[in-house]
Amino acid sequence: MQESVARAVENVSFTLKKGETLGLAGESGCGKTTTALSIMKLLPRGGRILNGEIILDGEDLVKKSDSEMKVIRWKKISIVFQGAMNALNPVIRVGDQVAEAIIEKENVTKGEALQRARSLFELVGLESTRVTDYPHEFSGGMRQRVMIAMALACNPYIVIADEPVTALDVVVQTRILELIKELQRQLSLSVILITHDLSVIAETCERVAIMYAGKIVELGNAADVYKDSWHPYTEALITAFPSIAGPKRRFKSIPGDPPDLTSPPSGCRFHPRCPWQDETCRIRDPEYRNVDPDHYVACHYSEKFRERLGGTV
Numbered sequence: 499m500q501e502s503v504a505r506a507v508e509n510v511s512f513t514l515k516k517g518e519t520l521g522l523a524g525e526s527g528c529g530k531t532t533t534a535l536s537i538m539k540l541l542p543r544g545g546r547i548l549n550g551e552i553i554l555d556g557e558d559l560v561k562k563s564d565s566e567m568k569v570i571r572w573k574k575i576s577i578v579f580q581g582a583m584n585a586l587n588p589v590i591r592v593g594d595q596v597a598e599a600i601i602e603k604e605n606v607t608k609g610e611a612l613q614r615a616r617s618l619f620e621l622v623g624l625e626s627t628r629v630t631d632y633p634h635e636f637s638g639g640m641r642q643r644v645m646i647a648m649a650l651a652c653n654p655y656i657v658i659a660d661e662p663v664t665a666l667d668v669v670v671q672t673r674i675l676e677l678i679k680e681l682q683r684q685l686s687l688s689v690i691l692i693t694h695d696l697s698v699i700a701e702t703c704e705r706v707a708i709m710y711a712g713k714i715v716e717l718g719n720a721a722d723v724y725k726d727s728w729h730p731y732t733e734a735l736i737t738a739f740p741s742i743a744g745p746k747r748r749f750k751s752i753p754g755d756p757p758d759l760t761s762p763p764s765g766c767r768f769h770p771r772c773p774w775q776d777e778t779c780r781i782r783d784p785e786y787r788n789v790d791p792d793h794y795v796a797c798h799y800s801e802k803f804r805e806r807l808g809g810t811v
Contacts, residue, residue, distance in 0.1 A: 502760035502761075503760065504758075504759040504760045505712060505759060505762070506529050506532040506545070506712050506759055507529040507532045507533050507536060507712045507713075508712045508713055509713055509714075509786065510529070510533055510709075510712075510713065510714050511714070511786070512707055512714065512717055514656065514688050514690060515688065516655075516686070516688055517682070517686050517687070517688060518688060518689075518704045518705065519678075519679075519682060519688075519689040519690075519691055519702055519703045519704055519705075520688075520689070520690050520691070520703060520704070520705050520706070520707065521690075521691045521692075521693065521698075521699035521702065521703035521705070521706040521707065521720065522534075522690060522691070522692045522693075522706075522707050522709060523693060523694065523695075523696060523699055523706055523707070523708055523709065523735070524694065524708055524709035524710055524735075525694060525710070525735075525756055526694060527756055528709040528710055528711060528712065528756065529709050529711070529712040529713075530660075530692045530694075530709055531580060531660055531692060532545070532712075533692075533709070534577060534658045534660055534690065534692055536552070537552055537559070537575070537658065537690075538567075538571060538575065538577055538658070539559060539560075539562065539564075539567045540571075540577075547560055554570070554574065554575065554656075555574070569603075572599060572603050572649075572651065572652045572654060573603055573652045573653075573654060574654055574655065574656065575654050575655075575656040575657075575658070576649040576650070576651075576652070576654040576656070576657050576658070577649065577657070577658040577659075577660065578642075578645050578646055578649045578657065578658070578659045578660060578662050579645075579660055580660040580661045580664065580692075581661075581664075581665075582641075582642065582645040582660075582662075585645065586633040586641060586644065586645070587633070588632065588633050588634060589632070590632075591629065591630055591631065591632060592628070592629060592631060592632065592633060592636070592644050593612055593615045593616070593619075593628075593629025593630060593631075594612075594629075595644075595648065596611075596615040596618060596619075596629070596644065596647055596648050596651055597611035597612045597614070597615045598611075599648055599651045599652065600614055600615070600651050600652060603651075603652045604652060612629060614651070615629050615647070615651070616629055618647040618648075618650060618651060619643075619644075619647055621647065621650070621681070622643040622644075622646050622647045622650075622677060622681070623643060623673075623677060624640060624643050624644070624647070628640075637670075638665065638666055638670065639666055639670035639673060639674060642662065642663075642666065642670075642674055643674070643677065646659075646662075646674075646677065646678070646681070650681070650685070654687075655685075655686070655687060655688060656687070656688045656689075656690070657687055657688075657689050657690075658689075658690045658692070659678060659689060659690070659691050659692065660692045661692055661693055661694075662674060662675075662678065662691070662693075663675060663693075663695075663698060664693075671698075675698065675701055675702050678691070678702065679702060691703055696724070696735060696736065696739045697739070699720060700720060700724060703720050704719065704720060705717065705718065705719055705720055705792075706718070706719075706720040706723050706724075708723070708729065708731065708732045708735065710731050710756070710767060710768050711756055711757050711759060711762060711767040711768070712759055712762075712767075713767065713786075713796065714786065714794075714796070715729045715731050715732065715768065715795065715796045715797070716728055716729040716731075716732045716793075716794065716795045716796070717793070717794045717795075718790065718792060718793035718794065719792060719793065722790070722793060723793075724736060726804070728789055728790075728793070728795040728797065728800040728803070728804055729795050729796070729797045729800060729803070730768065730772050730773065730774050730797065730803055731752075731768050731771075731772070733803075734750070734752045734771075735752070737750045738750060738751055738752060752771055753771055754770055754771040757770070763780075764780060764781060765778075765779050765780045765781045765782050765783055766779045766780075766782075766783060766784050766796075766797070766798070774799055774802075774803055774806075778798050779798055779799075782798070784796045784797050784798045789801075
């Protein structure tokens with residue numbers, strides 16, 4: 499049986515500014531996590547980067563060997579994995595798990611690493627004495643704080659947070675998001691926040707990239723994208739999401755399903771679900787282009803789409 503090849507992420511391009519939070523949003527399976535794992539060069543077995551560049555401090559991470567990436571991971575860039583609350587080893591004290599990362603990356607004793615773990619616990623809002631506890635003694639929100647402490651253990655300046663508040667109740671979600679914002683300000687972190695929840699991005703991010711079927715279809719200032727979107731998929735996501743602000747409106751679901759990336763549709767990948775599509779959309783892939791200062795979109799008819807919505811062009 500011949501294996502299928504999926505281009506899970508293709509032609510994705512963005513910059514991350516110092517001290518900003520960039521949100522990656524889109525439906526499940528659109529390529530958000532694969533983008534994050536590609537940046538870290540932690541793709542699962544069978545996954546590989548075919549071409550492109552990932553530039554950090556003027557160096558291309560794509561060209562780095564595994565041993566070179568081991569130095570960069572956690573020292574320059576770290577990640578809070580999706581489902582991280584269940585990633586802690588249940589039979590090892592949480593402080594030892596945080597200290598392990600420090601010992602692995604830096605030339606320090608276990609005592610010094612544990613002392614730093616205590617400081618990190620206080621930084622993320624946990625009592626330093628809890629370093630001797632086991633994961634089952636923590637709530638879900640507290641375990642997520644431990645994982646954030648682990649991500650900060652070696653003082654990186656870029657943190658990728660992959661669905662950091664999934665499976666948490668709304669009160670705990672708010673506290674974790676407030677913690678991320680405070681840590682960003684305090685430590686001058688650059689953050690890539692991955693989520694399918696548009697309200698999380700609106701609360702946390704300066705800029706947002708909307709992904710669909712492995713590609714970025716719109717990128718810009720979060721407030722501008724939410725207020726005046728240039729892409730039909732972005733508008734469909736916003737319309738499908740509940741809001742307590744503004745006039746009441748009926749929800750509109752997005753018809754159809756995301757495409758199978760082993761055999762994606764021709765032309766624009768969103769065209770089978772787009773109410774504005776025509777023959778051009780079915781044949782030709784739209785160019786990813788600049789439509790406003792620091793605002794990019796991949797749609798053949800974004801200007802006409804905006805006019806129909808009553809936006810200004």
